[in-house]
Amino acid sequence: MYKISINERFLTIGKRKKKEAVNLPYKNLKTVLNALDILYHTKVKSIHIYSSDTKKIWEKLKKTATPVYAxxxxxxxxxxxxxxxxxxxxxxxxxxxxxxxxxxxxxxxxxxxxxxxxxxxxxxxxxxxxxxxxxxxxxxxxxxxxxxxxxxxxxxxxxxxxxxxxxxxxxxxxxxxxxxxxxxxxxxxxxxxxxxxxx
Structure with missing residues (x-):
């Protein structure tokens, strides 16, 4: 599972739904953009995107947000x-x-x-x-x-x-x-x- 902090909240990516989070089934790039928008512009504390292909979601995130290595x-x-x-x-x-x-x-x-x-x-x-x-x-x-x-x-x-x-x-x-x-x-x-x- 991937766990990413965004605006002092967390976005997680996994294969199944997660308790105590807003769960979004992955459909396409818009799902990732929607998650980022929610975490930046609402009071939702945690979003979880789920799919059997978590690596695909991760790659979409890296296309949406340019990787910076530290x-x-x-x-x-x-x-x-x-x-x-x-x-x-x-x-x-x-x-x-x-x-x-x-x-x-x-x-x-x-x-x-x-x-x-x-x-x-x-x-x-x-x-x-x-x-x-x-x-x-x-x-x-x-x-x-x-x-x-x-x-x-x-x-x-x-x-x-x-x-x-x-x-x-x-x-x-x-x-x-x-x-x-x-x-x-x-x-x-x-x-x-x-x-x-x-x-």
């Missing part, structure tokens, strides 16, 4: 603190665009180092991929982000990359994370809940 990290130091950034008033995890001919792994490490001014990160393993649709200049874009677990054993104090609009970069104790999650994005909240708070 990579980032959940970074933990030797004090069991986690690295967070604050941008546009929201707490987030460091991440950024994958450059041409760059792997997701290399992009994740580079972006964390650039956005937080730290070095010598140890990339441990791939965690998951998140999906997010956003609008820019009346066009839809599908942000596909691969996340990696990272370890930091250095002593550098994180510094925000001001040129990228980052206001803060800091280590946060695990018990303090729920407070930060009150001012973050829905897909980041779910990522942190699944891979940090539930450890």
């Amino acid at each position: 990579s980032g990290g959940i970074v933990r130091n030797n004090k069991d603190n986690y690295l967070f950034i604050k941008r546009n008033g929201f707490w987030d995890l460091p991440k950024g665009h994958v450059e041409e001919n760059e792997t997701f792994k290399k992009a994740a490490k580079r972006e964390v180092e650039e956005e937080c001014s730290i070095s010598n990160l140890h990339l441990k393993k791939y965690i998951t991929t998140t999906y997010h649709v956003y609008q820019s200049e009346q066009k839809y874009f599908l942000k596909i982000v691969q996340w990696f677990e990272m370890e930091y054993k250095g002593k550098e104090k994180p510094q925000p990359q001001i040129s990228e609009g980052i206001e803060k970069a800091k280590w946060v104790r695990k018990k303090e994370i729920p407070k930060l999650m009150k001012k973050t994005y829905i897909n980041i909240k779910e990522l942190i809940s699944n891979y940090v708070l539930n450890e």
